[in-house]
Amino acid sequence: MSETGVLTTYTATIVFDRYEDIRAALFDAELSRTFDKRSYEDGNIRSGIVSVAHGSTHRARRRIENTQFRADVLRLYERELFPRVMDELLDVLLDADEVDLFPIGELLSVVLAARRAGIDHDAGAVDQLRTLVRHVDAFSQGSAILDAKDPDAVRALVRASYEEFEREFVRPSWARRAALLTRDASGEPNDDELPQDILTVLLRHRSGPALDLGDDGRIVREVATYLQGGTHTSAQTLVNAVDLMFGSPDAIAQLERAAADTLFAQRAVQETLRLRPTTPKMKRRAEQDTLVAGTAVPKDALVVLDVVSANRDPRLFGERPGEFDPDRAVDAGVNRWGLSFGAGPHQCPGRSVGGGFPVPGTFQVDDDHVYGLVALELQAVARRGVRPDPTRSPERDTRTERFTRWSHYPVRFERRRPTGGE
Amino acid sequence: MTGRVSVDPELCIGSGDCVRLLPDAFMIDESLGVAVTLPPAAVADRALLLRARRSCPTQAIDVTDESGDQVRDEGTDR
Numbered sequence: 001m002s003e004t005g006v007l008t009t010y011t012a013t014i015v016f017d018r019y020e021d022i023r024a025a026l027f028d029a030e031l032s033r034t035f036d037k038r039s040y041e042d043g044n045i046r047s048g049i050v051s052v053a054h055g056s057t058h059r060a061r062r063r064i065e066n067t068q069f070r071a072d073v074l075r076l077y078e079r080e081l082f083p084r085v086m087d088e089l090l091d092v093l094l095d096a097d098e099v100d101l102f103p104i105g106e107l108l109s110v111v112l113a114a115r116r117a118g119i120d121h122d123a124g125a126v127d128q129l130r131t132l133v134r135h136v137d138a139f140s141q142g143s144a145i146l147d148a149k150d151p152d153a154v155r156a157l158v159r160a161s162y163e164e165f166e167r168e169f170v171r172p173s174w175a176r177r178a179a180l181l182t183r184d185a186s187g188e189p190n191d192d193e194l195p196q197d198i199l200t201v202l203l204r205h206r207s208g209p210a211l212d213l214g215d216d217g218r219i220v221r222e223v224a225t226y227l228q229g230g231t232h233t234s235a236q237t238l239v240n241a242v243d244l245m246f247g248s249p250d251a252i253a254q255l256e257r258a259a260a261d262t263l264f265a266q267r268a269v270q271e272t273l274r275l276r277p278t279t280p281k282m283k284r285r286a287e288q289d290t291l292v293a294g295t296a297v298p299k300d301a302l303v304v305l306d307v308v309s310a311n312r313d314p315r316l317f318g319e320r321p322g323e324f325d326p327d328r329a330v331d332a333g334v335n336r337w338g339l340s341f342g343a344g345p346h347q348c349p350g351r352s353v354g355g356g357f358p359v360p361g362t363f364q365v366d367d368d369h370v371y372g373l374v375a376l377e378l379q380a381v382a383r384r385g386v387r388p389d390p391t392r393s394p395e396r397d398t399r400t401e402r403f404t405r406w407s408h409y410p411v412r413f414e415r416r417r418p419t420g421g422e
Numbered sequence: 423m424t425g426r427v428s429v430d431p432e433l434c435i436g437s438g439d440c441v442r443l444l445p446d447a448f449m450i451d452e453s454l455g456v457a458v459t460l461p462p463a464a465v466a467d468r469a470l471l472l473r474a475r476r477s478c479p480t481q482a483i484d485v486t487d488e489s490g491d492q493v494r495d496e497g498t499d500r
Contacts, residue, residue, distance in 0.1 A: 027481065059480070062435035063455030070438060070450070333473050345435070347479045357442065 006044075007035045007285055010302040014295060017309035019316055019339065021293040026282075026344035029055075030290035031303055033346060035146060035283075040217055045142045045158045048218040049225045051346065058345060060210035064201045065226075068116055069349055073196065074370045077112055077353070082373055085111050085123050086380055087418070092126060094416045098389050101242060101381070101409040105235035106133045108377050113230025116353075117223045118199025120173045132227070135165045139228035146283050147401040166220045170199070174219075177203055198226045226350075233278045234354045238377045239394075239409045241272040244324040246388050254326070259382035259419075263365060266356050266375035267326035270336040273355055274311045275324060276404040277340035281306055311338030332361060385414025425487040427463040427471060431456045433482035440474040440483060448474070457482070468493065 016022050025031055033052045040047040050061045086108055093104050110132050111123045121128055138161035141154045148154045176192075177200050183190050194200060202222060206213040213219055245254045245268065258265040282305040286297045297303060312321040316334050330336050335358060341351035356372030359365070392410035396403065427447065429440075434456035440448040447463035450456070463471070472495050475483040485493045 059433070059435050062437075066436045066438065067452070067455065071442060332469075333476065343479070345480050347437070349437075 006038065007300065010285070010300055011298045012301040013304065014292075014297055014301055015304045015306060016292070016295075017306035018293075019310040019313045021295075022282075022305045022307065022310045022339055023343050024293045025284065025303060025305055026339070026342055026346070028290055028292055028344075030286055030288045031284035031292070031297070032287050033284060034287075035285055040221070043155060045145070045155050045162075047221070048212065048215065049221050051143070051225060053212075056210050057212045060208060061222075062345075062349065064205050064211070065198055066349060067201060068196065068198055069352065071352075071368070071370065074352055075368070077116075078370060078373055078376060081115070082112055082376060086376065088124065089126075090380060090384070091416070092124075094384065094413055098392070098410060098412045101386070101411045102235060102239050102406050103130075103133065104381075105238040105377060106136065106231055109234035109238075109373065110136060110227070110231045112353075112373065113227050113234075116197055116230055117226040118173055118177065118195060118197035118202075119169045119223065119227060120176065121169070132169070133231065135161050135169075135224070136228050136231045139224050140232040141399060143225075143228060143232075144279075144400050144402060147281075149399060149401070162217075162220060162224065165224060166217075170220050170223055173199055174203065199223050229348070230350055230353060233348075233350075234374050234377070236278055236405055237269060237272055237276070237354060237374050238381075239406045240276040240404060241268055241374070241378050242381065242386060242411070243394065243406075243409070244268075244272055244275065248324055255382045255386065258378055262371050262375060262379055263359065263363060263369075264326060265379040265382070266371045267336065267359055267363075269372060269374045269378060270355055270359065271324055271326045271328070273337035273340040274317070275322070277307045277311065277338070278402070278404060279340075280308045280402055280404055282342065305339075307339050311340065329361060380418065381411075381413075383418035384416065385419075386411050387414060388412075425464065425485065425493065426490070427459050427466070427486075428484045429457045429459055430482040430484065431458075433480040434478075435480055435482075437479050439477045439479070443474045443477065444470050447471070 016025055032054065036044040038044040046052050050058060053061060089108055093107060107129050110129055114121050114132055138157050141148060142158035145151050145154050177195060180190055180192060180194050181204055184194055202213060202219050205211060245251055248254055258268055284303040286299050286301045286303060289299050290297050314321050317330060318328055337355055341348040352370055354372050354374050356375060357370045389410035389412050394406060395408040397405035397407040431454065436450055436455040436457060438450055440457050441450060444466055447460055447466040448457050449460055451458050471485050475485055476495065487493050
């Protein structure tokens, strides 16, 4: 550990690339996500958020935040709220024959991510959504700071974004919820129903000492974390799914199947997550000496978890694991998305929001099945005839070492209104 | 199976994965935000119970047989 509190040198660098070894590492309590132990005021832009919290504080936060990811909430979002919002937005955003799919994916995803996070907004106000997406982009760079090419520039960007995000979005949303909570606690009738979202549960429970939420800034950053997590991964996964389909020998047939069959669209998304994890190499540091899958890991070692390799294990994913095959057979007990959502205590809380529930090997699901929002997005663009733009090339996000991230993905649509469907 | 299934309330974070896999065996106690077992857990499908244990993000689920020994995974790990 350096004198500044930022870990910049390591006692060792240990790489795991086997599925079960990575899984063991993700469950190891001595391997932490904390590389910066400074306070927010001293420069740590991720200070205090649930993603880097430990032990009892982490568990207490996740208990109240996980209430927003219950199956009935997921079904409400994807069956009643999202389809209408998505279609209305696409009608507005597909304003030319050639468009950039990545910002469209961000705008589609940010609507429900904001709602879940507890940011009041007008889902039809595209300029407001674009402002939220601008903040998401900053927060995303902050969450990937370990892989940033210019960490100091990222820190400055994120701090400025937090300030504006708090002033313009969080404080008005906070004030409305605080008033509702006060009336609710006093038994007064409420004209407005208490929202179901992350900000509301944080404000309702913030006095709980285990939550460690006494500092207002932590609540702002926690809400920002959920806004970012719910937007960025979904948008990147949508673009990666389209990119993998475009690259398939039977691209048109796959797009037509996705348009007609929601479960195929979901399998395509889960296959995309496996091949193109948003975080290709997860990183941990050893808080203490530990033993992971038989390997000794010394204190202050950097542990690199090569998820891309693990997700291509032929013993789990069959022959030709590097190929994009949404119909591949995977045994029960193995997630089709591999380890892309992590595992263990810090497993992504929103995995079912984006990727839906696991798909059984029979490809038969019951009426309660959750397909995930990205599958619905993929199906929506497939129904509008998304095709590659032959005149412009996609651009990867060059600000990060993560190869699965795009900044622009030009496409054209054969029609601006959907056709097909089940 | 016949044996004992339990959830450690100190470890559980209420992810709900066990409820999704075995809704007759587990439920979330919303007042605590953690999963609890229901009586049918003791006779639930062993493979699904072991999958629930494996999928639990905090390893809060304990599955023991009639003699009190941990039931070992069979087939989910390869």
